[in-house]
Amino acid sequence: MKRVRKIDPFTGEHEGRKQSRDMTEETRYKWDFRCLSEECNAAFYWVRPHRKFENTKEVDSTFRRFSKSPHQEDCRFDFENKVSAHKNLTFFKNGQFHLRINFPLGSSWADQNPEKGRLTRAQKRAAENNKGLKAVSSLSEMVHFLEREFGSLEDEALENLVLDYQGRSYPWREIFAGNRHYSKLFSAATDENEDESRSVLAVLRPEKEIAGNAKGKRRFVCAMQSGQTERGAENIKPVITCETKLSVLSVEAAIRNNKTVLMAVRPFVSPTTLTLKNRQNTPVYLYAYSHNQITEVKAEYWKAEAGQKKQPVQRLLFDSP
Numbered sequence: 001m002k003r004v005r006k007i008d009p010f011t012g013e014h015e016g017r018k019q020s021r022d023m024t025e026e027t028r029y030k031w032d033f034r035c036l037s038e039e040c041n042a043a044f045y046w047v048r049p050h051r052k053f054e055n056t057k058e059v060d061s062t063f064r065r066f067s068k069s070p071h072q073e074d075c076r077f078d079f080e081n082k083v084s085a086h087k088n089l090t091f092f093k094n095g096q097f098h099l100r101i102n103f104p105l106g107s108s109w110a111d112q113n114p115e116k117g118r119l120t121r122a123q124k125r126a127a128e129n130n131k132g133l134k135a136v137s138s139l140s141e142m143v144h145f146l147e148r149e150f151g152s153l154e155d156e157a158l159e160n161l162v163l164d165y166q167g168r169s170y171p172w173r174e175i176f177a178g179n180r181h182y183s184k185l186f187s188a189a190t191d192e193n194e195d196e197s198r199s200v201l202a203v204l205r206p207e208k209e210i211a212g213n214a215k216g217k218r219r220f221v222c223a224m225q226s227g228q229t230e231r232g233a234e235n236i237k238p239v240i241t242c243e244t245k246l247s248v249l250s251v252e253a254a255i256r257n258n259k260t261v262l263m264a265v266r267p268f269v270s271p272t273t274l275t276l277k278n279r280q281n282t283p284v285y286l287y288a289y290s291h292n293q294i295t296e297v298k299a300e301y302w303k304a305e306a307g308q309k310k311q312p313v314q315r316l317l318f319d320s321p
């Protein structure tokens, strides 16, 4: 686990929470560590960051559970239990709960042509080794799975979740930006590091159809929201381009029923947008190649970014006389 509760070993007092990356050799014996769930007494110890055999990448520090100290029954942080219940879809590695997915995590060229994608040889091999295993095949299936297992997409236990796609790992806390969806859309779109994943799971409210793009693909604009970017506060307007008929149907249904959607995307901004000073209307383009990368979600996931005013909802007012 990435975070645990820390307990004073002498008084037994609960002294807040501790993040594994904030730990040092000096502090590892200073407290006793317990499961993040207050009802659960499972004891943990810190594992320092280390390098795996033949692996150049450093493995992050984590907290590992003492094998003789089980979680309380049905503890939502008991990932080993969840893995044994879903062996075909999940696995447990370095204190983290991995879920295999197989729907486009974004709409890049690599998504459509995984065999030609920008994957390293090791990643391709890993993807091939995964072939015999099952994976969650749509975003909608993934949302159902996570809500069933954890109650909500915003449950803090999900900070230990990693999505595995095409042999690459996507930590949930990096891809699902909580109430910073719009800032995250912009920062992912302007991230110049091509090797890094730019995938985002964004909560959106599709509003209406606008003119199609030059290739005749249908486009839909989503509710605008203010986000904090490197340029300051910015009104970000997501525009979904539907490359397939099925994805059009998903977006149209959301507009018709006034629904909130979650979309797996790799966002883009046009280079001209970045040269303009107007921050009242910054379009961020999202491409839908498959209806499996869009799903309706509960309205409660749609929220204004922290410290920002929510864009007023446009409605006709029929005032009483």
Ligand SMILES: [Zn+2]
Pocket: 035, 036, 037, 040, 041, 042, 071, 072, 075, 076, 077, 078
């Ligand atoms: Zn527990």
